[in-house]
Amino acid sequence: MSLTSTERGDPSAAGPDEARVGDAGRGRPAGPVPGVPRRGLAYGGMAVLAIALMVLVPMFFGTFQVNQIGRFVCLAIVAVGIGLAWGRGGMLTMGQGAFFGIGAYVMAMHMLLSDAALRGPDTLPSFMVLSGNGELPWFWEPFRSGTVTVLGIVLLPALVAGLLGFSLFKRKVKGAYFAILNQALVAAVAVLLIGQQDTLGGSNGLSGFQSFFGLSLADPLNQQFIYLLACGVLVAMVALAYWMMRSRFGELLVATRDGEERVRFLGYDPAGVKTIAYMAAAMMASIGGALFVPIVGIISPTSIGVAPSIAFVIGVAVGGRGSLFGPVLGALAVAWAESSLAQAFPSGWSYFQGLLLILVIVLLPGGVASLGQRFRRRRADSGNGSTPDPGTDPAEPAHVPAPKGTLT
Amino acid sequence: MSVTDIDSRPTAAADQTPLTTPAGNTGLAVRDLTVRFGPFTAVDGVDLDFAPDTVHFLIGPNGAGKTTCVDAITGLSKATGSVRLDGQEVLGIPVRKLARQGIGRTFQTATLFENLTVLQNLDIAAGMHRSRWSLLGARSRIDPAIDEALEDTGLGHVIDRPAGILSHGQKQWVEIAMLLVQRAKVLLLDEPVAGMSHDERQATGELLHRLKRERTVIVVEHDMDFMRQFASEVTVLHQGKVLSAGSVDAVTSDPRVQQVYLGSGPDAEAEGNQPA
């Protein structure tokens, strides 16, 4: 394999000092981004998802089931974020329940405050009338406003994830350490919430909502609207994830996952890259939590702790964590399986969940989505440029030595 | 182009001032570099001069401290002393910032992003000189610098292949292409031809000479044949110290070098070529 020896006037015609403004307008067109579905396929898939959820489901299922599916949709929103952070970024976020909880509790506070405001100014949410000292806790105040609530749902988790993530990643806390700390975080948050009987409902959580931004929750038409809203948000999150995966940032994220130190040698800060993905996942989890509240009607620490956080991850693992639709479909499927199986065979579900996790991890780490890849690989000739699959397990991490000592 | 025509500039011995090219590019000057791991001194007060437009080789037996020197220069190991790039002190600067200053290196084992294509690998490397905001968008056009680097290294036809399936030689060339796209002024290549076939080595050597224009090329190597063919300047390290420096002939005929590295005496040279 020899190099072509081109005789050129000046081998370094590139001229290192030539100013470059990115590749706007220069150079030949680039093809689709490998490792990510082509635009047609992706948008087609999103359309199918939208139609299935927003048109077919209400058509074929009754109100109760539509509501159930709405719950799955909220869990799927969380899954999209985990797919980004874990599948593309290599960060096993076992504590997404914490961010889910931020969005959910913020939304719940707002809804209870609006309900109370309807009864009269300065009335307290009902559960506080029974317990507590008759005053609204200070951290409830900002969420009287709908705008602040929406902003809070998006920005608060970003802030927490940004601070926590950056400080951890800067210190090269990653992999299993990171996963364990995540889990400890959500465990602590759950314990904290259980203790806040007077201010956040404790282990009972917050419930008894009557309206959602002015819409009465008793009206089935409004319920359906909220369901459609959640589906729309899910599709939007998938689109957002697709944009991120396709972008140069998405490629850099995969590179950081596969070779964190190597990326440093290319002038990037891997901590920053990972933090951004972590923040995106946190925001998505929070949004999922926020929509969960009007659909399910209650938020309590049992939806937020270690077990639900792992359940989020299981869905993503089953569906295929690095792919675009894998996390969504996996989350929907696992959630649906849980709700149907758990009713029929309550003990059977736990076995199923545990065994599913074990089998997927051992036999099919890339999830169901990787079946397609494996099938394609078997058909194509080996060593013949099959499309790369950044979605599956990363290659052996490049053996780039890491800086010793405390070099920041 | 005959190999013996390669670069007839006068050698820069350790105590001469480095040569300057018109662009103000003075290359890499290392003074009194010392790296200690606890009680063990891996690199002991080493002075090195690497001028641009030259292919320098850094050789020495195993454990001589070659890779440690490179690690120290590129910010991986803590060191004392001075490393100046074009007159600017760069010792101790974190890895990330050093890369942006124009110091690039390759590693002994392949360190590409195996799941990404060659194009994606190079595009990431090219990102060093793009604005941060370009990360938001997807690639619409291929940076001409990438195409040039691929042409230089003869890899245009594998641009869309996943980097993981390339041959070892091809991977090394992609690594070099990444250095080009990064606009590295100093190329530190750690055993670039280990495991390559004879033809691949030839091609790599010729590539290095094409690339040396306005860049400082430093090769850490074990392969003596490769060195004899393609080195313009050689520095020999032994037990953390500079044993000898100069042209290939000057160094290989240095009796100290012969004793330590090649076996003692002129006969040893005939029988004992270091294996790759």
Add this chain to the structure above:
Amino acid sequence: MDILISQLVAGVSIGSVLLLVAVGLSLTFGQMGVINMAHGEFIMVGAYTTYVVQRILVDAGLSLLFAIPAAFVVAGALGLIIEQFLIRHLYHRPLDTLLATFGVGLVLQQVARDVFGAQAVDVAVPGWLQGNLQVFGAVVPYSRLFILVLSIAVVGAVVLFMAKSPAGRQIRATVLNRDLAETSGISSRRMDRMTFFLGSGLAGVAGVAVTLIGSTGPTIGTSYIVDAFLVVVAGGIGKIKGAVIAAFTLGVLQALIEYSTSASLAKFFVLVIVVAFLQLRPQGLFAVKTRSLA
């Protein structure tokens, strides 16, 4: 001053429980780099073993003493099975081990629910452990004292085993340099199994202790696993000494914070402190291995 002492005593008590639950993990996680998320369920298995032994022997004191070795063997055997059939296949994939063993934990929890019922079962505390002792003005239940003594004894035994016994030295050799140990005739597979057996068995013993201070139900494992990992991570992977110091430090911290705020806030703050501590010292108190678990 009285309050400080009683909080310190409470902290030492909490710390001894933390140490017990963490020492087995320190072996499997620290020595082998295996993340066994079912470690909490092994603790649960140990607790239920105590229950079963008590059902057979009736006398609470006798069953406690029998339960300790029984739980060690039962949990250890369980660990061996899981190592042989599952973990062995996932040795260079720590994240996958983490998830797969979590699945194992889920299954074990359900087995406990099916066999013993979802409600907590009653494990009687022996008469000679009921009542309190006055220590420097603080009130210490005898059961807690027992746990403290047990934790010290267990850690002491582990340290002695690792340092002096031929098996312990072989384990250490395998951890330090697997290939070299193999060429010296040590079967690294045997060492893996033995280490995992030990670590899991120690979790079982912790389960016995846990029956003295709380109820025994299918989910008790989940409340201890997170703490156990924090102790190991903060203490420095691979060093028992680190786990000891971390356990008691975290215990005292929790007790002090609990006094001024509340139990739930205390757990939260302890976590924040651990995270902050890891900022300063990502390798934990005593680092043996600097390789990162990517």
